[in-house]
Amino acid sequence: MWLPVAVFLAVCILIILIRLFLGPTQPDRLVGLDTLNTVVVVAMVILGAAFKEVIYVDVAIVYALLSFVTTLFIAKYIEKGKF
Amino acid sequence: MILNVITYIFIGIGCFFNLMAAIGLHRFPDPYTRLHAGTKCTTFGSILLIGALVIQSISTWVAEGISSPQSILTLHALIALVAILLTNPTSAHAIGRAAHRSGVKPARAVVDDLETENQKSKVKSQ
Numbered sequence: 104m105w106l107p108v109a110v111f112l113a114v115c116i117l118i119i120l121i122r123l124f125l126g127p128t129q130p131d132r133l134v135g136l137d138t139l140n141t142v143v144v145v146a147m148v149i150l151g152a153a154f155k156e157v158i159y160v161d162v163a164i165v166y167a168l169l170s171f172v173t174t175l176f177i178a179k180y181i182e183k184g185k186f
Numbered sequence: 187m188i189l190n191v192i193t194y195i196f197i198g199i200g201c202f203f204n205l206m207a208a209i210g211l212h213r214f215p216d217p218y219t220r221l222h223a224g225t226k227c228t229t230f231g232s233i234l235l236i237g238a239l240v241i242q243s244i245s246t247w248v249a250e251g252i253s254s255p256q257s258i259l260t261l262h263a264l265i266a267l268v269a270i271l272l273t274n275p276t277s278a279h280a281i282g283r284a285a286h287r288s289g290v291k292p293a294r295a296v297v298d299d300l301e302t303e304n305q306k307s308k309v310k311s312q
Contacts (some may be wrong), residue, residue, distance in 0.1 A: 128217065
């Protein structure tokens with residue numbers, strides 16, 4: 104029941120990756136990265152439900168918080184031009 | 187039975203919104219409208235997908251109690267959903283502010299209301 108959903112989310116991740124590589128400006132790539140992170144977190148939760156492993160969901164929580172910090176730092180870098 | 191039907195409906199809507207986010211990133215012209223597609227749609231889609239997981243495991247809650255492995259997985263999925271709900275709008279706001287201050291103009295924009303604000307903050311930082 105849950106494995107086809109995970110495969111579908113993987114297809115969405117591939118479509119978003121195209122924007123991440125093509126993006127003409129820096130903020131375009133950052134928007135692509137932010138969207139990618141959210142979809143990856145949801146895909147991890149769905150995979151945890153598919154294989155009945157709680158540890159996948161725990162990894163998803165940590166990934167969500169770390170990717171938030173990463174996005175904030177890259178946004179600050181784009182804004183000022185330096186850290 | 188009814189829970190299964192509701193679960194499938196939630197999964198369908200959630201997958202649709204995630205696909206719309208992926209397509210909207212390619213259809214919109216500038217970073218601000220792409221933020222609109224990429225942030226809101228994925229937030230709503232993740233709410234519905236994790237909500238489907240919660241609804242599916244309600245029957246196991248009733249049968250096996252709160253401490254079964256399925257219930258623990260659902261509670262952790264809810265914590266992951268809270269993390270997404272807290273961090274996604276915040277990072278979208280930071281990206282929008284950074285894009286505007288780095289000088290990216292909205293596509294086909296006629297009036298930019300934040301133009302003077304932008305110059306003022308530049309003067310203040312120098």
